[in-house]
Amino acid sequence: MIVSVTSLKGGVGKSTLSQNLAVCFAHMGYNVALVDTDTNASSVHWSGLREEDVPAITVMGLTDSNALRKNIQKIHDNYDLIIIDGTPSISKLVSTILVLGDLVLIPIRPSGFDIWATEKFIEHYDQAKTLKDNVQAYFVLNEYNPQANLNKEIKDALGELEIPALEATIRHRVAYGEASVMGLGVYEYKDAKAKEEMTQLTNEVLSILQKL
Ligand SMILES: Nc1ncnc2c1ncn2[C@@H]1O[C@H](COP(=O)(O)OP(=O)(O)OP(=O)(O)O)[C@@H](O)[C@H]1O
Numbered sequence: 001m002i003v004s005v006t007s008l009k010g011g012v013g014k015s016t017l018s019q020n021l022a023v024c025f026a027h028m029g030y031n032v033a034l035v036d037t038d039t040n041a042s043s044v045h046w047s048g049l050r051e052e053d054v055p056a057i058t059v060m061g062l063t064d065s066n067a068l069r070k071n072i073q074k075i076h077d078n079y080d081l082i083i084i085d086g087t088p089s090i091s092k093l094v095s096t097i098l099v100l101g102d103l104v105l106i107p108i109r110p111s112g113f114d115i116w117a118t119e120k121f122i123e124h125y126d127q128a129k130t131l132k133d134n135v136q137a138y139f140v141l142n143e144y145n146p147q148a149n150l151n152k153e154i155k156d157a158l159g160e161l162e163i164p165a166l167e168a169t170i171r172h173r174v175a176y177g178e179a180s181v182m183g184l185g186v187y188e189y190k191d192a193k194a195k196e197e198m199t200q201l202t203n204e205v206l207s208i209l210q211k212l
């Protein structure tokens, strides 16, 4: 199974979500590979900080569209789950990432909600759907605050689009940044609420994958 985490916007939480999903699935006993497609190599760097006393996750960087496709094909049977950490550039690479994913997750930050990037993204998504029958995609609300009216409006606006949002949302928590600089996921860190929300999100993703 391949989960692609992508969007056309930078800094929305692609790498954070990719790393944390990889960690949760690794703790559930899955053999996980994380493929970093961004030239900033933040997930590759993260893996270098990861110690030996936590479940192993194979991390590799592939920033070229053809190389990504070919290498994913080669490693596909060796892993239970491959997570692709996307790049924000509007390029062939984004289309390849979309087509490769059995499931596509699109993090968005309600505070920086950008309908243009979202509409552009949907164009890419529609194009990907012409190349592959079934591209299942979900928005993931990152730094979501249910108390803020603006956030509720964005949830409603998203409801009008063809791509649904996951039930599970991610709040703004310092634990995400702190865990990341230690090569960890929040599942392995001291913030119980962060661990709980990421576990819920992982379970939701798992139940979607099981129905594919
Ligand atoms: N829920 C959150 N709470 C607090 N900080 C967060 C949260 N999500 C992401 N961040 C922080 O925001 C920054 C950007 O997140 P991240 O690197 O995951 O985004 P990205 O989409 O991968 O960015 P890029 O497009 O540059 O690759 C990071 O410093 C990360 O630690």
Ligand SMILES: [Mg+2]
Binding pocket: 014, 015, 016, 038, 042, 085, 086
């Ligand atoms: Mg990133």
